[in-house]
Amino acid sequence: MYCIHLYIIDHIDVVLYYLRKKSKYSVNSRYKYTxxxxxxxxxxxxxxxxxxxxxxKNCVATIENDIREYINGYRLMAAIPWNTIDNVLIPVNVKQKNHWVLAVLSLIERHIHVYDSYRAAKHDSFVREEIQKLAQLLPMYLSMYYDDNINDTQDLNIPFDVTYVKDIPQQRYEYLSDGNDICVETIDAELLRIRYGALLWEYAAKKMEDGAVRDNEAPPKLNRKPCSEMDSSEIVMIN
Known part of the structure; x- marks a missing residue:
């Protein structure tokens, strides 16, 4: 089961990488995201x-540096700094249910829209528990690193509002990446996997045919300070 979970993660990350790349080089797109x-x-x-x-007493300074690198565009291939876009697509694993949902963070609206292909009372409580972690912590990190790019009249430490989008089927990521309405037709999961595989194969074949050389999309790495033991005055209380 663990190997299957890693297999799924790898596939999701590949799709997300190509979406980042699509957004980075689609300069004329009105939907700005990463x-x-x-x-x-x-x-x-x-x-x-x-x-x-x-x-x-666990020190999380190193992990917090990782979050800062995500926000500043230093963490991933084809990454874009968050102060240059409007939306962030975040895959969320609900471990208790072995289920994935998509959280779309709107930086302009200070709002998280959650897309979940399955709804039930007990299931929803597990999803809310995971989304609440994003809603509470992300405003703090954005206020630390992007004060100059966000309206000063807003209290950046207030948790993000959350909306759970209703009446949606299983859906394709690119509907969101293109800013289109969600397709309501039933989707064949096996056919969808074949489709993504064919698109990636076609992309690689075209690069070889054109003699294209892959750009160096690796982000720069920041120098990190050694992690010290957490001081009591630095502890943050979460309700």
Whole structure:
């Protein structure tokens, strides 16, 4: 089961990479976005757990540096700094249900829109628990690094509002990346996987045919300070 989970993560990350690349080079698109990878939410969860436990001595400075790198566009291939776009696509794994949902963070609206292909009372409670971690922590990091790019009249430490989008089927990421309405037709999951595989194969074949050389899309790395033990005055309480 663990190997299958890693296999799924790899496939999701590949799709998200090509969406980042599409956004980065689609200069005429009105829908400005970027994506993170599957590990982003795991790091948020680790930070949340450390802050929620007042007696924890775990140092999360290194993980917080990782979040800062995501926001500044230093973490991923074909990344875009968040102060240059309007939306961030975040894959969220609901571990208790072995289920994935998509959270779309609107930086302009200070709002998280959650797209979930399955709705049920108990299931929804697990999803809300995971999304709340994003809603509470992300405003803090954005206020630390993007004060100059966001309206000063807003209290950046107020948690983001969250909307759970209703009446949606399983859907394709590119409907969101192109800013289109969600397709309501039933989707054949197996056919969708074949379609993505064919698109990636066609992309690679065209690059070889044209003799194209891959751009160096690796982001620059920041120098990191060594992690020190957390001081009691630095502990953040999470309700």
């Amino acid at each position: 994506t993170v990878d599957c590990l982003f939410k795991t790091k948020i969860t680790d930070i949340y757990a450390a802050y929620a436990n007042i007696e924890s």
